Amino acid sequence: MERRKNLKIPEVTIRRLSAYLRCLVRAREEERNVISSSTLAKNCGVNAAQVRKDLAYFGKFGIRGVGYYVDDLYADIKKILGIDRVWKLALFGVGNLGTALLFYKDFLKQNYRVIAAFDIDPEKLGMGSIGGIPIFHPDELMKVHQEERIDIAIISTPVSQAQVVADRIIQANIRGVLNFAPIRLDIPEKFVVKNVFFTNILDNLVYLLCQQL
Amino acid sequence: MERRKNLKIPEVTIRRLSAYLRCLVRAREEERNVISSSTLAKNCGVNAAQVRKDLAYFGKFGIRGVGYYVDDLYADIKKILGIDRVWKLALFGVGNLGTALLFYKDFLKQNYRVIAAFDIDPEKLGMGSIGGIPIFHPDELMKVHQEERIDIAIISTPVSQAQVVADRIIQANIRGVLNFAPIRLDIPEKFVVKNVFFTNILDNLVYLLCQQL
């Protein structure tokens, strides 16, 4: 299911693929066998031609006159996105946000597994584990990483610790980083970093609210 | 500082404006007086012409041969985005994520104030308040909203409660909704809803990781 030719695939297409997947999960729960591009489009708030175009980047998944088989398309999109296997997450910073992510059920529904948590607070280290996930001191990162290859690091530390943690992640060569600390980290190009800045999202929301009035 | 003519402003422009603002905050901390479009661009990872174009949608803020006065541009962008005043937030669901948001310091740095939290758990209600923020039963929403106009509702409940809470928000006519529950809510068009789906963000990260290999 690799890309056809060597077209560059727009990032928006990838984001929409995630949305289609979410919609297919529901369709499976409702035990629908087949879904059309127009139904999929309506549910995701996009154009039907766009659904077909997005999929066409990766191959032919539908049947003319019929639509898409829900189970097949579900599996195909998972494969396209690379989430047809388990991805191992490590969490840095077991505060409120970190704990929320540890217990985040949607991760488990997909193949995302938090396999280790890191913190420097002796009280938390004393607990040994939380929700079945072991808590380590960051000094032990290399050891943990060697035993059980970490795919993605989640940074949920205070701002003051975020770059320190990032440097350790770089050192361990964990290539995927999901950063929740409201600061732009200094991380080399070859790493893939996604920032989640709540304040920016609010800014965006506020702007749209102002436009309405 | 309203839009010039009646050009439609791209949503990406608004998102970038937030990024420029973040950069200006830093420039202010470093007590820089003036910043050029190319510096701003480099710091935010965009093109200098784009910075100027984005700003040009809203007016002329720079001085040829000089650049932009940091303090002025900071104030101007805040005004453009509508965050030159306090925005009152109410939080629904005081679990780990909700608590994290309650204590989120970046909100305070901007003019975002969480003024009330809502939960149905008697234990939490018994606490009366958390971090200085009063906790109410959702039944009291109307009363609280009447006393102290709520601008934005944050949904950080379990999935099972999200739509129930959304319906109350609709009823109270709170027009801005920031939803963290991993479910697409049924909310009328006139409300402004932003979803934060952690799993979708991870999906995106994973796709990019796969591309590298």
Place this chain on the structure above:
DNA sequence: TAGATTGTTAATCGATTAACAATC
């Protein structure tokens, strides 16, 4: 004035969508 940087135009690039032949 000389140097620097903006604001803006025009050219380029890329993404969306309507339309329809292919085909189940």
Place this chain on the structure above:
DNA sequence: TAGATTGTTAATCGATTAACAATC
């Protein structure tokens, strides 16, 4: 075959960027 829906093309729409006159 008739009806439906895909895959794909071509047209449209929109966003990015290079380039440069305006001007501090």
